[in-house]
Amino acid sequence: MSSQAQPAVAxxxxxxxxxxxxxxxxxxxxSKRFGTFTAVSDVSLDIYRGEVFCLLGGSGxxxxxxxxxxxxxxxxxxxxxxxxxxxxxxxxxxxxxTNMMFQSYALFPHMSVEKNVAYGLxxxxxxxxxxxxxxxxxxxxxxxxPYAKRKPHQLSGGQRQRVALARALVKQPKVxxxxxxxxxxxxxxxxxxQFELIRIQETLGVTFIVVTHDQEEAMTLAxxxxxxxxxxxxxxxxxxxxxxxxxxxxxxxxxxxVNLFEGTVASLNGxxxxxxxxxxxxxxxTAPEGVSVGQTVTLAIRPERFALTRAAPAEGTPNTCRAMVxxxxxxxxxSSYRLKLGNGRIVSATQSNRLRDEDPIMxxxxxxxxxxxxxxxxxxx
Amino acid sequence: xxxxxxxPAASFLGFAFLYIPILSLIIYSFNDSQLVTVWxxxxxxxxxxxxxxxxxxxxxxxxxxxxxxxxxxxTVIGTLAAFVLTRFGRFRxxxxxxxxxxxxxxxxxxxxxxxxxxxFVSMELALGWPSERGMVTVVIAHSTFCAAYVAVIAQSRLRxxxxxxxxxxxxxxxxxxxxxxxxxxPVIAPALVSGWLLAFTLSLDDLVIASFVSGPGASTLPMxxxxxxxLGVSPDVNALATxxxxxxxxxxxxxxxxxxxxxxxx
Numbered sequence: 001m002s003s004q005a006q007p008a009v010a011x012x013x014x015x016x017x018x019x020x021x022x023x024x025x026x027x028x029x030x031s032k033r034f035g036t037f038t039a040v041s042d043v044s045l046d047i048y049r050g051e052v053f054c055l056l057g058g059s060g061x062x063x064x065x066x067x068x069x070x071x072x073x074x075x076x077x078x079x080x081x082x083x084x085x086x087x088x089x090x091x092x093x094x095x096x097x098t099n100m101m102f103q104s105y106a107l108f109p110h111m112s113v114e115k116n117v118a119y120g121l122x123x124x125x126x127x128x129x130x131x132x133x134x135x136x137x138x139x140x141x142x143x144x145x146p147y148a149k150r151k152p153h154q155l156s157g158g159q160r161q162r163v164a165l166a167r168a169l170v171k172q173p174k175v176x177x178x179x180x181x182x183x184x185x186x187x188x189x190x191x192x193x194q195f196e197l198i199r200i201q202e203t204l205g206v207t208f209i210v211v212t213h214d215q216e217e218a219m220t221l222a223x224x225x226x227x228x229x230x231x232x233x234x235x236x237x238x239x240x241x242x243x244x245x246x247x248x249x250x251x252x253x254x255x256x257x258v259n260l261f262e263g264t265v266a267s268l269n270g271x272x273x274x275x276x277x278x279x280x281x282x283x284x285x286t287a288p289e290g291v292s293v294g295q296t297v298t299l300a301i302r303p304e305r306f307a308l309t310r311a312a313p314a315e316g317t318p319n320t321c322r323a324m325v326x327x328x329x330x331x332x333x334x335s336s337y338r339l340k341l342g343n344g345r346i347v348s349a350t351q352s353n354r355l356r357d358e359d360p361i362m363x364x365x366x367x368x369x370x371x372x373x374x375x376x377x378x379x380x381x
Numbered sequence: 382x383x384x385x386x387x388x389p390a391a392s393f394l395g396f397a398f399l400y401i402p403i404l405s406l407i408i409y410s411f412n413d414s415q416l417v418t419v420w421x422x423x424x425x426x427x428x429x430x431x432x433x434x435x436x437x438x439x440x441x442x443x444x445x446x447x448x449x450x451x452x453x454x455x456t457v458i459g460t461l462a463a464f465v466l467t468r469f470g471r472f473r474x475x476x477x478x479x480x481x482x483x484x485x486x487x488x489x490x491x492x493x494x495x496x497x498x499x500x501f502v503s504m505e506l507a508l509g510w511p512s513e514r515g516m517v518t519v520v521i522a523h524s525t526f527c528a529a530y531v532a533v534i535a536q537s538r539l540r541x542x543x544x545x546x547x548x549x550x551x552x553x554x555x556x557x558x559x560x561x562x563x564x565x566x567p568v569i570a571p572a573l574v575s576g577w578l579l580a581f582t583l584s585l586d587d588l589v590i591a592s593f594v595s596g597p598g599a600s601t602l603p604m605x606x607x608x609x610x611x612l613g614v615s616p617d618v619n620a621l622a623t624x625x626x627x628x629x630x631x632x633x634x635x636x637x638x639x640x641x642x643x644x645x646x647x
Binding site for chain 2: 092093109119
């Protein structure tokens with residue numbers, strides 16, 4: 001396991017930025033229909049070796065169906081799936097180089113922890129002593145050695161999750177598919193387990209494909225995220241890219257919270273544009289390519305990007321307006337505000353509480369909000 | 382309603398209605414008197430006499446063999462039927478088949494008995510088998526209607542079972558047959574045990590169907606009791622009935638306990 005050399009240059013860690021890199025898993029134009037219902041519609045994506053790729057979306061968006069097609073439990077109605085260059089069309093689930101960790105964990109209730117983990121090795125034709133050796137290594141990795149003889153119903157939720165992980169990893173699959181791996185854990189355990197998952201992934205160098213509805217989980221775990229809705233992938237990108245440069249209103253709204261403002265492009269000067277909005281007045285920003293004067297666009301501003309000040313900013317500062325504080329919630333590390341603009345529109349803003357002895361902005365104060373051009377993202381769809 | 386006298390009284394009356402006849406039967410089985418309705422003091426002599434009654438012992442042995450054989454056959458057939466109905470997704474006629482599997486539960490026993498008798502007679506004429514009616518025909522008859530009960534129990538267990546257990550085994554490299562024997566069967570085993578026990582008691586209790594399809598020399602215990610009672614109730618029948626109640630009660634409790642323990646584990 002440790003024989004794999006650490007990547008030497010940063011580019012190796014982000015193979016998707018290299019147009020010549022060969023993808024490890026290729027999903028090409030895959031659709032899945034159940035009767036008249038389309039669960040997955042024309043999805044194409046490339047996943048590279050060693051990635052942690054998250055499929056993120058609400059329930060019923062098709063992410064689990066896509067994962068099940070990779071595992072071989074469903075076959076695509078159209079399109080094909082290649083893993084390590086091989087077409088998976090006629091390869092049944094038990095012959096694929098993938099293993100899956102199920103949302104329900106699916107531990108065999110009549111087998112002890114070590115028998116659960118050994119099951120895959122014995123099916124592979126490994127001898128019993130050899131299998132038990134590997135099982136012991138695996139249980140050590142997930143820190144479950146003392147529980148080898150227990151039955152699944154004698155374990156806590158977190159322990160069951162780790163048994164499921166060990167069982168799915170013991171055959172050293174090329175790809176590990178994880179369906180809501182942390183979904184059944186409580187918040188604190190979930191945070192610990194996230195980092196544990198990453199540690200194990202880095203130790204073994206396995207490619208992970210994770211399905212989740214939890215955007216925080218996706219952001220923390222993923223090298224790249226595919227945002228799905230209604231069976232389609234709307235955007236694929238690194239977590240930062242998805243958050244900072246969403247390509248549509250849907251993605252901007254789905255990831256984190258955002259304030260969206262409708263407007264029309266009033267003037268263009270190179271890449272710099274002025275957008276007229278009913279809520280904020282004229283907003284100076286950087287326009288994406290292909291935008292023309294008179295076009296209707298949406299401006300997206302994240303709540304934490306507003307600067308709130310009691311004093312009006314210096315004359316000539318672009319992108320500023322006055323607002324009334326309608327509501328304020330103190331959350332410890334941050335405070336969240338609901339601000340009422342001149343025309344009655346409510347926007348949300350957050351401020352991080354850096355100083356202990358700050359004099360915080362409170363209810364019913366009239367303040368200035370400023371949003372410098374770089375924090376404003378122009379969306380055309 | 383809480384704390385009122387109505388609910389306790391109603392349940393007491395209900396249970397009394399159900400169990401006083403059985404209780405009186407048990408009490409009279411310890412009656413020393415020759416006359417069934419006159420109390421003549423406590424005694425276990427009728428139990429002793431049972432042990433010397435070759436006819437009753439022979440019938441009990443036949444009933445036991447029939448029960449074990451037909452419960453086993455019914456468990457195999459019922460499990461397969463349940464597996465098909467729950468695991469093959471939606472196919473044409475699934476609802477019809479589900480209904481048909483459970484129909485023997487509500488069909489009058491006389492009808493089942495009569496139709497099986499007609500089948501056996503015409504089979505004997507057409508195929509020469511079964512050449513005479515006896516234990517074999519009773520076992521076949523009991524297997525068919527008991528299979529319906531087993532199918533219902535196994536079906537509900539299979540439906541409760543997490544589908545991903547079987548998928549996980551496939552994912553780990555087991556073929557479909559392997560999955561059935563490694564995962565499905567052990568997981569539903571408790572339901573099959575209780576199904577078997579239920580089938581056994583049903584077979585042990587049955588009089589009507591057995592009377593239709595049995596032949597000379599293969600009278601089951603209920604058949605012998607019934608013919609004895611027709612000649613007048615003798616006290617040893619009370620003793621016998623008490624023993625049968627005991628066996629059935631134990632089997633049903635074990636079946637219930639096995640199912641309960643499993644449902645608690647999830």
